[in-house]
Amino acid sequence: MTGAPTRTRPGLLRGLAEACHPVPGLAVTVVAVVLAVGTDLTASRVALLGAAVFTGQLSIGWSNDWVDAARDRAAGRADKPVAAGTVPREVIAAAASTALVATVVLSSLLGLAAAAALLVGVAAGWAYNLGLKATAWSGATYLVAFGFLPVAPYVAAPGHPWPPWWVPVVGALLGFGAHFANVLPDLRADAETGVRGLPHRLGPRAGVIVMALALAAASVVLGLAPAGTATAYALVVPAIGIALAVATTVAALRAPHSPLAFRLTILIALLDVVLLITNAT
Template sequence: MTGSSAAAARRPRRLVLGLAGACHPAPALVVTTVSVLLAAGVGLSTGRVALLGLAVLTGQLSIGWSNDRIDAARDRATGQADKPAATGRVPVEAVAAAAGLALVSTVVLSLLLGPLAGAVALAGVAMGWAYNLGLKATVWSGATYLLAFATVPTVPYLALPGHPWPPWWAPVAGALLGFGAHFANVLPDLRDDAATGVRGLPQRLGPRAGVVVMACALAAASVVLGFGPAAASLAFALTASAVGIAGAAAATVAAVVAPESPVAFRITMAMAVVDVGMLIAAIA
């Protein structure tokens, strides 16, 4: 194989790896996993669980790819070495095309869940795109996370026969968890955001107040999850609350000790999976 043909053979692999890195894979996989577990937990059929999982995954991919495409110049200016679009490891045109294809896919797949479930699912995706397109730099940045994460436990219920609304505490816990995740995700980037003029809610509050808000939101999510279900025992309520408070404390320590590290955000994502397990236990 000549050098030129070998290079040509490597291009598709580099493109795939670049797109995989540009889609924000960890949050996309966590949100998809959480949604699939919830869908199975509320009693959706295997086919409907798979459909919901694909709808959520494509929506998350569209959000992740659009974020890297929109922020490519900013990420390049701040030296973000882990951003494939900013470093040139994948062409920005390819990232934009992938985001568009994923967006079309999630619209089709979401609507196959039913008009109401599909509309709510797409509202969550719209919040992610709105954040990327400019709300991240406004005081309303946290509202996009609140609304988007509230849809995560709502869609599986609406996809059931009869389209029942979820119990109030499920979307409330999801919204609080998302609000905390917003702060955990942004806190490591406060310095870069200041350099590029991004002034969302966490940036306006600053690192000290931001850590407090993050901890309170994460802890509150688990307290709501513990005490919200009317049929839950006191032992369950106390356990769920204790687990959530412990997780919030761990995320707070991580954010204070290593403010530029993504550890706090990773703890938040782990808490999301744990909270889903407790939610399923509460409705079982």
């Protein structure tokens, strides 16, 4: 009897780690922290902002699997710990709620402006999970969440300076592209459970094209908008983004289910993230 908790606890913790969608959550946190390092924030406030973003991502990831538990179970998603029975639904609910409270507290310690920027993004993530993911407005939640995220490091700094206009614009475009990148691999599984967000309504071919265009638009803004950029940079960066978008469109039109188009969009996204961090810090 006494050995049972010892055997199940590691499995439960592993399930919680998998259910929080760790890769995108950590990626978002790292980008936010790197942007924060480039501002005038002290090390302690950079750490505080990172903790606020990370707990917010935990709350969104866990709430996603909590809300979708029945749907994932119906679709036979063995890769989902809650659907597979590794993590009880009441446990994931408690974890999501606890993380949400934590991100509210941590965000408030950064000041009103930064807390608003961070919590608007968290609210958008929860709204997506609670129903907007199945509507034509699914992409709007990503536009809002990623548009506000890069604002937080700036307004958390002394004097609460607003970032250059192109920072939230690029963040929103990257978020919109990320929405398609996140959903397109699961189109068939989602269709079986009645989820019809914007990528589902557009379909795999048009979805990849829209994703590539959004990321290419981010490349164009990153090449032309930042002040003081060299002429060569302003010409090359948009050209690369547009060229990759054209290649992605051709690949998607020829073979919509081929991984080539998706991999090209990931390449554009990585380029844009690196350029955003480089120009904004």
